[in-house]
């Protein structure tokens with residue numbers, strides 16, 4: 001009896017130590033926000049530049065030869081990512097700056113969670129385009145203008161991704177919540193495939209600027225966008241796990257959606273004249 005229960009306790013102790021070590025490794029690995037450690041370039045060669053004492057800053061540039069981009073070395077299954085970004089200033093029409101999560105795209109059934117910043121001519125507002133893909137299907141766009149000029153200072157853009165929801169935040173203000181409604185029989189939610197973090201700056205003047213009407217002004221190239229002070233929290237004890245709206249943040253989100261939302265797929269009657277995507281009938285945010 002005594003022997004058995006000692007063995008059992010030993011196993012439990014070993015298991016606990018293993019769990020603690022795993023939690024420490026996953027929560028401290030990239031907490032310092034070092035771009036060299038956590039990320040690798042995807043395209044654009046020298047147009048991806050890392051700087052700062054702790055490699056905590058990164059710039060992307062775009063010229064007529066190419067755009068540029070980077071991605072995380074690791075894949076993540078849920079978590080929270082925060083990134084400070086400063087967008088292309090002046091005439092940025094035709095440029096698109098991104099921060100997104102994506103699973104392996106070669107499967108043809110990939111998951112994705114997007115922030116895409118569509119540039120504009122000088123003095124006109126950027127459009128922040130958001131979307132969610134599950135198993136290769138997207139069509140869940142919401143677009144916003146911002147309540148500040150995103151090209152003057154750094155602002156923090158965050159994605160919280162847990163079992164229950166995806167939350168998009170700008171400077172801690174939630175602008176969009178996309179919920180997992182599987183309890184209501186709706187299966188559209190990314191939750192079966194790990195995702196990497198991606199960022200890029202590229203030319204999209206064939207669609208981004210009012211359907212391709214305004215072309216990128218290459219006389220202003222190179223265009224630059226800046227990233228810094230990222231944080232990736234996938235720790236088991238992280239508050240991202242149960243992150244949800246509270247009374248105050250729900251109020252803030254309603255304020256943004258009322259005053260700054262410029263497109264919502266759930267109110268696009270023309271596009272979905274046959275039937276709206278199923279989650280649209282749930283107004284619970």
Ligand SMILES: *[C@@H]1O[C@H](CO)[C@@H](O)[C@H](O)[C@H]1NC(C)=O
Pocket residue numbers: 023024027235237238239
């Ligand atoms: C979570 O655990 C890590 C160590 O594993 C610790 O450094 C961190 O402060 C903890 N965070 C919270 C929110 O308790």
Ligand SMILES: *[C@@H]1O[C@H](CO)[C@@H](O)[C@H](O)[C@H]1NC(C)=O
Pocket residue numbers: 118119120121124125126127208209210
């Ligand atoms: C550019 O600004 C115009 C005028 O405010 C606006 O209607 C349009 O949506 C903006 N375009 C983009 C791509 O943000």
